[in-house]
Amino acid sequence: MDSKKSNKKAWLYLAPAIILLAIFSFYPLLNTFRMAFLNGYNGMEVVGGEKFTIGIQNFKTVVGNVDFKQYLKNTILLCVITVPISTTLALLIAVALNSIKAVQKVFQTVFFLPYVTNSIAIGMVFNAMFTQVRVGSLVQTYGIINNIIGVFGIEPINFVNSGSTWGANMFVVCFYIVWHALPFKILVLLGGLQNVNKQYYDAAKIDGTSKTRTFFKITVPLVSPMLAYVIITSFIGGFKEYSSIVGIFGETMGPAGSSGQMNTIVGYVYNMLPKSNLGNASAASLILFAIILVVTAINGYVSKKKVHY
Amino acid sequence: MTEAKKIKAGSGALNVDASKKAQKTAKIVRLVITYLFLAVMAVIIIFPFYWMIISSLKTIEEYRENVPTLWPRNIVFENFRTAFEKANLIDLFLHTLYVGVVSTVLSLIVTVLSAFAFARLNFKGKGLVFGLLMATMMVPGELYTITNYLTVSGSLPFLSEPISALDITNTFAVLIVPMLVSVYYIYLLRQTFMQIPNELYLAAKVDGTSDFKYLWKVMLPLSVSTVITITILKMMGAWNSYIWPRLVANDDAHKLITNGLRGASFATENGDTNYPAQMAAVFIVSIPLFLVFVFLRKYIMKGVSRSGIKG
Numbered sequence: 001m002d003s004k005k006s007n008k009k010a011w012l013y014l015a016p017a018i019i020l021l022a023i024f025s026f027y028p029l030l031n032t033f034r035m036a037f038l039n040g041y042n043g044m045e046v047v048g049g050e051k052f053t054i055g056i057q058n059f060k061t062v063v064g065n066v067d068f069k070q071y072l073k074n075t076i077l078l079c080v081i082t083v084p085i086s087t088t089l090a091l092l093i094a095v096a097l098n099s100i101k102a103v104q105k106v107f108q109t110v111f112f113l114p115y116v117t118n119s120i121a122i123g124m125v126f127n128a129m130f131t132q133v134r135v136g137s138l139v140q141t142y143g144i145i146n147n148i149i150g151v152f153g154i155e156p157i158n159f160v161n162s163g164s165t166w167g168a169n170m171f172v173v174c175f176y177i178v179w180h181a182l183p184f185k186i187l188v189l190l191g192g193l194q195n196v197n198k199q200y201y202d203a204a205k206i207d208g209t210s211k212t213r214t215f216f217k218i219t220v221p222l223v224s225p226m227l228a229y230v231i232i233t234s235f236i237g238g239f240k241e242y243s244s245i246v247g248i249f250g251e252t253m254g255p256a257g258s259s260g261q262m263n264t265i266v267g268y269v270y271n272m273l274p275k276s277n278l279g280n281a282s283a284a285s286l287i288l289f290a291i292i293l294v295v296t297a298i299n300g301y302v303s304k305k306k307v308h309y
Numbered sequence: 310m311t312e313a314k315k316i317k318a319g320s321g322a323l324n325v326d327a328s329k330k331a332q333k334t335a336k337i338v339r340l341v342i343t344y345l346f347l348a349v350m351a352v353i354i355i356f357p358f359y360w361m362i363i364s365s366l367k368t369i370e371e372y373r374e375n376v377p378t379l380w381p382r383n384i385v386f387e388n389f390r391t392a393f394e395k396a397n398l399i400d401l402f403l404h405t406l407y408v409g410v411v412s413t414v415l416s417l418i419v420t421v422l423s424a425f426a427f428a429r430l431n432f433k434g435k436g437l438v439f440g441l442l443m444a445t446m447m448v449p450g451e452l453y454t455i456t457n458y459l460t461v462s463g464s465l466p467f468l469s470e471p472i473s474a475l476d477i478t479n480t481f482a483v484l485i486v487p488m489l490v491s492v493y494y495i496y497l498l499r500q501t502f503m504q505i506p507n508e509l510y511l512a513a514k515v516d517g518t519s520d521f522k523y524l525w526k527v528m529l530p531l532s533v534s535t536v537i538t539i540t541i542l543k544m545m546g547a548w549n550s551y552i553w554p555r556l557v558a559n560d561d562a563h564k565l566i567t568n569g570l571r572g573a574s575f576a577t578e579n580g581d582t583n584y585p586a587q588m589a590a591v592f593i594v595s596i597p598l599f600l601v602f603v604f605l606r607k608y609i610m611k612g613v614s615r616s617g618i619k620g
């Protein structure tokens with residue numbers, strides 16, 4: 001009797017969360033699978049009793065779509081470029097921060113700054129830094145970044161304006177993503193470093209181990225759980241990348257005249273939505289889910305072998 | 310120590326001194342490189358903020374100079390007025406504040422109740438339900454968005470017509486209700502609750518205190534800092550949300566600040582972008598976040614270091 005009563009009470013406490021999750025998470029999950037496997041599904045059942053056939057037509061359409069291939073390529077490249085760069089930089093910064101005493105707190109504060117920002121808003125700032133200012137068709141300035149690289153004798157590059165190349169756009173997007181990804185990673189890795197037992201380093205010092213060797217043989221293995229964690233989260237974040245690009249290029253997801261040049265898988269899903277291509281949107285989102293699952297699994301497998309706990 | 314080694318050590322007294330010196334120089338060089346590296350990275354991190362601020366204070370003529378100035382020659386505040394007018398920032402701010410406050414309060418209620426159930430109550434299927442909830446953290450939100458978009462516009466499955474009475478697009482409710490439950494917040498608060506010793510709960514039970522009273526009088530006061538963390542992250546979520554609002558409530562009466570900022574046109578009469586005004590708008594939108602950063606940083610850091618979820 002008593003356990004029945006406490007069961008009931010627990011469910012009462014959980015009810016609001018469970019009901020909301022059922023409507024806005026569990027049902028959508030199932031419904032996405034349903035829509036993805038109904039050929040050409042457009043959101044509503046056909047009037048007059050005709051049924052959508054079950055099949056994998058939506059997946060074929062999505063995979064065969066030229067735009068989707070381009071967006072998939074963009075997304076994968078974004079991940080492959082930004083994750084190693086931001087992780088390495090964050091590790092170096094964290095190690096550097098951990099090795100100093102004076103003004104450590106000041107630097108730590110500065111490096112956390114990009115975390116508390118609006119990714120659309122700061123994306124617009126990055127756009128402004130890279131953009132050529134034109135009045136009519138006349139270029140007035142090539143943008144501050146071009147001025148800076150000009151100091152090193154590099155010719156002005158059209159980074160984000162109309163006519164800019166895919167590579168130039170990619171550079172700007174990756175630069176922004178790395179910049180934005182640093183604070184979280186530095187925070188996690190520094191936390192890991194500060195928990196490392198100092199005895200390991202003292203032992204290495206007595207043995208006369210070189211700094212480089214200490215870094216690769218002691219520091220990296222000891223923070224490897226945190227490294228694995230930031231790598232997996234940034235891969236997942238990278239595959240879901242969307243709003244950074246909206247910040248830089250706006251809804252067109254590319255420079256003027258080449259809209260969609262920088263679009264991603266998530267962007268493809270949202271492109272399909274208002275057009276009621278819901279079957280395709282669902283199929284694309286399931287492909288994204290599958291990619292994330294595979295990446296997570298690979299990461300889990302690799303870390304099991306390499307991570308020291 | 311053998312005889313030979315002793316002799317060697319003796320004659321090497323000078324060498325030891327020299328090598329100590331070399332070690333000291335190496336240490337200094339390493340320190341200089343470390344600080345230099347950190348300083349360069351810090352400049353790269355700060356530069357966009359610096360550029361945003363100085364650009365918002367320039368006249369458009371100065372902004373368009375061939376070689377941009379690194380500090381405005383004439384500081385003007387006119388861009389801020391233009392920004393407020395062109396982007397309708399006050400309305401956007403009020404909408405966002407409303408959505409942020411209401412969704413934070415409701416979300417906290419839901420989170421506290423379920424975190425309490427998971428942390429303190431025993432019931433059948435607890436492990437299963439908790440596992441199920443945790444598993445949803447793996448699923449990308451885009452998967453939900455498609456169906457939720459249909460649900461809030463009244464399109465239910467197996468019907469051929471949307472039900473217009475269920476259409477809640479372009480309301481504030483649509484911006485609040487679907488986002489109320491965050492499994493991550495439940496998890497975070499449950500962890501905090503679990504740290505409170507069970508003896509307190511049992512003692513309260515013996516005294517005949519009700520569960521609800523215990524939650525309200527003992528557990529919540531002991532978990533204030535996690536509650537603050539959740540509040541900040543939730544408020545920042547409203548401030549920074551972009552995709553869902555654009556999809557379901559992008560009319561002028563409900564538009565949120567980020568959508569308004571990205572959608573606003575900052576063109577001059579000739580159709581060129583008025584970058585100083587745009588940067589002023591970006592600056593204004595960033596100010597509340599800067600304040601959060603300055604005063605409440607430690608709460609966010611606490612939440613962040615436990616997860617990869619962005620605010």
